[in-house]
Amino acid sequence: MTVGVIGLGVMGRGIAQVLAQSGIKVLLYDNNEEILDSGIDFIKRMIDKLCEKGKIDKDKAESSKSLIVKTTDLSDFSGCDLVIEAVVENLDIKKNIFYKLEEIVKEDCILATNTSSLSVTSIAAACKKPSRVAGFHFFNPVPLMKVVEVVRGIMTEDWVCDELKRIAQVIGHTPILTKDTPGFLVNHLGRAYGTEALTILSEGVADIEDIDVILRETCNFRMGPFELFDLTGIDVSHPATESIYHQFYEDPRYKPSYILQRRMEAKLLGRKTGQGFYKYDSSGKKIIKEKTTYIKSVDKSKIFKIWVGGDKSNVNMIKNFIFKIGGELDEGKKPSKKSICMLVPELGKDATTTSVELGVDPEKSVAIEAFNNALNKHIVLMKTVVTTDNTILNLMSLLQQNELNYSIINDSPGFINQRVLAMIINTACAIAQQNIASPHDIDKAVKLALGYPFGPLEWGNMFGVNNILQ
Incomplete structure (x- = not known):
């Protein structure tokens, strides 16, 4: 031959x-x-x-x-x-x-x-x-x-x-x-990861570093989306996204972000130029930006209690976690005025809505991510729109005393990992529904070409279709 x-x-x-x-x-x-x-x-x-x-x-x-x-x-x-x-x-x-x-x-x-x-x-x-x-x-x-x-x-x-x-x-x-559809299979499905991450960034839910670490640690992606943009080259990723968006006749699911466009204009293209979303040294190694931490010793005479409420299927798990790290639980049906409210939102819900539905003080409320065993990997706390600094600092102090890794994010309909995984799974479902590729090939291609730990339809089966829909 x-x-x-x-x-x-x-x-x-x-x-x-x-x-x-x-x-x-x-x-x-x-x-x-x-x-x-x-x-x-x-x-x-x-x-x-x-x-x-x-x-x-x-x-x-x-x-x-x-x-x-x-x-x-x-x-x-x-x-x-x-x-x-x-x-x-x-x-x-x-x-x-x-x-x-x-x-x-x-x-x-x-x-x-x-x-x-x-x-x-x-x-x-x-x-x-x-x-x-x-x-x-x-x-x-x-x-x-x-x-x-x-x-x-x-x-x-x-x-x-x-x-x-x-x-x-x-x-x-x-x-x-x-x-023969725009992006074929891999480049079509690959848009979901970065596009939703850019939307989350543009909404001010979290910063670049937190989005990357949350998705690496709680979902086992090899790289965060912004690390991946820098590796691939923003001058490669952005035109590809624009091309797929226009070929699908401006389907909003594939809408490009002005964030990538601005970096292209500034010639901040990623590792190849020494700076993209991150800065790199002459050897191409990422320069780690030291993050500000707030260490606060707890005044034992004014120890705070934590009241837990929300999604009943996960409340006991969160209570056990708080007990394990030395937090004192408020076991009342409603929180006392001095207690911090640890909320467990239903899938897809935000912290503020959950606090209103439970009838608790949103200023003293923080939501915690329980989806996909996140507690065992990286703690993610979500503020309401009015959560006080003191509430956050008290919780940060407790987590730091236990040497736990965590991220604090702003209010969002669904935590970061929920949003990104739902987008990936839904895009894969659309590809299967349109017979672009078989479900078996979709999962296989994504694991081989994109390095995802699971195929998107495997993830859908693991989490349950009703949960993803929710």
Whole structure:
């Protein structure tokens, strides 16, 4: 089998490498021979490094490198069984390449595009035989990200997708079959995490650091959304979000944020520029901003009690937690005037509404997050709109004496982790409902490509559909 690869950027090089390492002959094309030679040298160095690390033996390395052939003449692709285009994300350029390829390749050659954001159907429209055109979307870095989206255009025939799935498995990647919709599967679903986090930030619910730490610690995401923006590059994330938003005809679920736009204008693009949402040193390491803490020793003569009320299914758990950390409980049906009210809102509710519903003083009220075993990971307290500083300082003192990690956030309909998880799960449900991809593939793709600890539909089943709806 011979596979042609057009474009020797980061993606093209990675695709060529995994093909050659899998014993497939690769014909690499670029009209600039200097770029072509540089790209091939890079690929061969990567293969040599694998050999040096003992990941592959010397014979395998030499065999893989011998399968890489270069050309500056597209007509050399006449014998290819598959051609993968991996050039710049420009529809006109891609269409022109496919138009030229169709005059060169054999009748049963598959034409695939590695586009991440453009319509496969639009690219295929340049061809006389659009039925053999499909998306074959890899993720960066290709040798490490063992997943690839097989994108079916409107005219793509079944045999094309079947063959691409087979090739994906040969090179050690998991194929995910998806329809040709904006963002396909992964980039479509990936919008939910960052978009809701930006909404939370814009509402003043919490600062960047607290949003990141809450989602890392209470939901087990590998990175917080703002850390992820900085890693990916805001100049990559924001245009992708804008593209998906416009392709879905301004569906408000995908609405971009002015926050990213302002950072783009300021050229604060993330790690690559030394500053995005965070600052980075010359080695690319995040500079940790020391957070102000309020240590207050408790006056034993004026010890406060804590009254707990709200969601009955979690009240006893919160009482046990307070007892465990040395807090004194107010066991009355209603709180005494001197007690702090620890509220346990129902899912999706805010602290202020909960205090009004329970008939307690909102100035002395603070809500605590009980969802998804948050107490065992990172304590999150939510103020009402009028919670006094003294109320917060007393609770902070108690938590600090127990050396517990915590975040204080402002009032919000639902805590941060509830909001973000609900957005991710609902977006996944919409993708499944529209038959963009199967529920099994949705969960698999998200874990492999985005590194989520669970698939969104797995999460939905764990938490219960009624809870997510609520």
